[in-house]
Amino acid sequence: MKLAPVDYFILALYFVFVLGIGWRLRKTVSTSGDFLLSGRSVPVWITSLAFIAANLGAQELIGMSASGAKYGIMTAHFYWLGAIPAILFMGLFMMPFYYGSKARSVPEYLKLRYDEKTRAFNAFTFAVMTIFSSGISMYALGLLLRLVLGWDFSTSVWCTAAIVLAYTFLGGLTSAIYNEVLQFLLIVAGFSPLAILSVVKAGGWSGMAARFHQMILPSGMGGDVMVHAWGYMGKASENPMGVELFGMVAGLGFVLSFGYWCTNFLVVQRAMAAKDMSAARRTPLIGAFPKMFIPFIVIVPGVAAVVLSRMGIGYNLPLKNGGFDYDQVITTLMAKFYPAGMLGVGLTGLMASFMSGMAGNVTAFNTVWTYDIYQSYIRKDAPDNHYLTVGRVTTIVGVVLSIGAAYLAQSYNNIMDLLQLVFGFVNAPLFATFLLGMFWKRSTGHGAFTGLVSGTIAATLTWGLTVAEGKGGIFGVVHTFPSTMAQNFWIAIMAFSTCLLFTIIVGLMTQPKKETELEGLVYGLTKIPHDPHAKWYEQPVTLAVLVAIVLIILNIWFA
Amino acid sequence: MDLRVPSGWFFTLLGVILLGMGLFAPGTRAELTEANVNLYGGAVMLVFGIVLLLLARRATQKG
Numbered sequence: 001m002k003l004a005p006v007d008y009f010i011l012a013l014y015f016v017f018v019l020g021i022g023w024r025l026r027k028t029v030s031t032s033g034d035f036l037l038s039g040r041s042v043p044v045w046i047t048s049l050a051f052i053a054a055n056l057g058a059q060e061l062i063g064m065s066a067s068g069a070k071y072g073i074m075t076a077h078f079y080w081l082g083a084i085p086a087i088l089f090m091g092l093f094m095m096p097f098y099y100g101s102k103a104r105s106v107p108e109y110l111k112l113r114y115d116e117k118t119r120a121f122n123a124f125t126f127a128v129m130t131i132f133s134s135g136i137s138m139y140a141l142g143l144l145l146r147l148v149l150g151w152d153f154s155t156s157v158w159c160t161a162a163i164v165l166a167y168t169f170l171g172g173l174t175s176a177i178y179n180e181v182l183q184f185l186l187i188v189a190g191f192s193p194l195a196i197l198s199v200v201k202a203g204g205w206s207g208m209a210a211r212f213h214q215m216i217l218p219s220g221m222g223g224d225v226m227v228h229a230w231g232y233m234g235k236a237s238e239n240p241m242g243v244e245l246f247g248m249v250a251g252l253g254f255v256l257s258f259g260y261w262c263t264n265f266l267v268v269q270r271a272m273a274a275k276d277m278s279a280a281r282r283t284p285l286i287g288a289f290p291k292m293f294i295p296f297i298v299i300v301p302g303v304a305a306v307v308l309s310r311m312g313i314g315y316n317l318p319l320k321n322g323g324f325d326y327d328q329v330i331t332t333l334m335a336k337f338y339p340a341g342m343l344g345v346g347l348t349g350l351m352a353s354f355m356s357g358m359a360g361n362v363t364a365f366n367t368v369w370t371y372d373i374y375q376s377y378i379r380k381d382a383p384d385n386h387y388l389t390v391g392r393v394t395t396i397v398g399v400v401l402s403i404g405a406a407y408l409a410q411s412y413n414n415i416m417d418l419l420q421l422v423f424g425f426v427n428a429p430l431f432a433t434f435l436l437g438m439f440w441k442r443s444t445g446h447g448a449f450t451g452l453v454s455g456t457i458a459a460t461l462t463w464g465l466t467v468a469e470g471k472g473g474i475f476g477v478v479h480t481f482p483s484t485m486a487q488n489f490w491i492a493i494m495a496f497s498t499c500l501l502f503t504i505i506v507g508l509m510t511q512p513k514k515e516t517e518l519e520g521l522v523y524g525l526t527k528i529p530h531d532p533h534a535k536w537y538e539q540p541v542t543l544a545v546l547v548a549i550v551l552i553i554l555n556i557w558f559a
Numbered sequence: 560m561d562l563r564v565p566s567g568w569f570f571t572l573l574g575v576i577l578l579g580m581g582l583f584a585p586g587t588r589a590e591l592t593e594a595n596v597n598l599y600g601g602a603v604m605l606v607f608g609i610v611l612l613l614l615a616r617r618a619t620q621k622g
Contacts, residue, residue, distance in 0.1 A: 006580065017569045178560070185566060185570070186569075193596060197596070336589060339580075341587060341601075343589075345573060
């Protein structure tokens with residue numbers, strides 16, 4: 001792919017704007033709360049879009065279009081079965097406790113609700129995880145830019161990291177959030193024309209379905225599986241993901257998605273920055289509207305790419321080592337459909353997604369490090385100014401560490417796979433801890449901690465005792481899964497159930513906190529706010545019902 | 560800061576650049592499409608940018 005001067009100009013223009021926003025917002029920061037929590041003053045439409053954008057990193061864009069080409073429209077389950085129901089649950093039922101508890105972070109909520117060790121467990125694993133996920137996504141971007149444009153890996157990594165550092169250092173979380181909104185708009189502007197052009201060229205959705213109908217995929221399956229999200233869910237062997245209905249609904253739809261959207265501080269932080277409780281609850285619910293339609297701009301072009309590659313019009317799926325390199329689908333499509341000018345916008349959109357993902361990780365890392373680790377275990381009673389400085393320094397350290405992680409990923413690809421696996425083990429049981437913490441006042445700190453540890457062990461055992469695509473099974477083989485995806489979903493299910501069980505058992509055997517200490521933290525001891533000033537369309541329930549209706553229509557349409 | 564102002568300016572500028580390309584260099588086409596992508600894309604971005612700026616202006620006038 002060759003870029004024209006106008007494309008570079010558009011990229012430069014975007015850099016000027018993100019840095020400019022950071023520069024303008026530098027004056028809003030005078031306390032650690034302004035820097036790390038945005039002083040809880042951001043308008044709701046901004047927090048809503050940032051809520052979605054922080055999760056829409058480069059890895060998500062590249063990975064989802066790759067999965068679109070690999071698995072077809074089934075990939076949309078990550079949104080229509082996974083993310084959206086979880087987001088609705090978070091806005092309706094969990095946000096009142098997060099926002100109402102006055103906790104500054106998710107680990108701090110655990111400290112208030114349970115005890116110190118549960119917080120420490122969550123804070124440390126989360127801090128390490130954010131650094132590595134930001135590094136891995138940086139690596140993915142650097143690799144792609146080198147492959148597609150021939151840019152030097154180090155130059156692209158250092159330059160983009162420097163820009164993210166500059167604007168988060170200047171304006172803190174507010175600057176990250178404001179830029180995430182601009183980035184989100186740019187991603188939509190840069191990617192939606194590609195979806196339209198590629199689908200039109202492939203004959204529209206019905207034309208694509210007709211071509212798939214006569215197609216045999218490389219896997220030997222009929223092409224129909226590519227255009228049905230639910231039609232082939234009955235048996236694992238009949239769909240390209242190799243997952244059966246229960247594993248999909250319980251593993252992805254329930255455990256993994258709820259675990260991510262309801263407990264990951266990276267996204268929860270955006271909602272917590274809203275100006276009041278009602279805005280905090282509306283943040284995920286409003287964000288759910290654009291989120292539902294993201295499959296159309298990230299997954300659908302991938303599906304279209306498969307059709308285009310069979311039409312003999314000069315488009316081929318990118319290859320690597322004899323197989324398909326699905327990660328390059330989105331950029332090869334851009335090269336074929338975007339002229340100079342629009343190509344600059346598309347590429348800038350990709351850069352923007354990377355930056356929003358990275359800034360999300362860095363700002364979440366900042367807050368958890370400063371409040372949950374530094375202020376809790378290193379220096380307790382310093383003046384606020386001290387924590388502001390710590391927050392700023394942590395921004396630099398966080399960025400430098402993620403660059404380090406990017407190089408680590410470049411040299412030891414396998415270490416990264418292993419780390420992501422381990423994080424999966426640690427994350428999978430978390431939702432059980434929060435669910436019981438928020439809705440069962442009898443659950444205790446000892447119970448929660450035992451649950452988390454046993455859930456992590458259960459996840460490790462499930463992985464160690466089963467095999468999928470030749471992976472896992474280091475302790476012996478009890479069961480063989482048809483795909484690693486099915487294995488991941490079942491690891492999550494086992495971890496969640498074990499954590500739930502142990503938290504309940506140990507909770508019943510240990511002394512619960514007094515009810516007065518649990519006010520604002522647990523269902524039944526918290527006044528769920530009713531905002532009488534909110535108009536009917538601003539009520540959380542109205543928004544949730546609207547989202548649910550559209551969601552059901554989408555699921556039926558693409559069933 | 561009203562975020563609609565910088566976002567509005569950004570998309571207005573993008574729109575002007577692409578629309579300009581579409582009008583004055585209509586031969587700039589991609590391999591797989593006959594559409595003047597810059598022209599249409601630029602027009603949509605320009606309109607979007609102006610709408611954001613108008614919304615921001617209305618908000619300040621209301622006080």
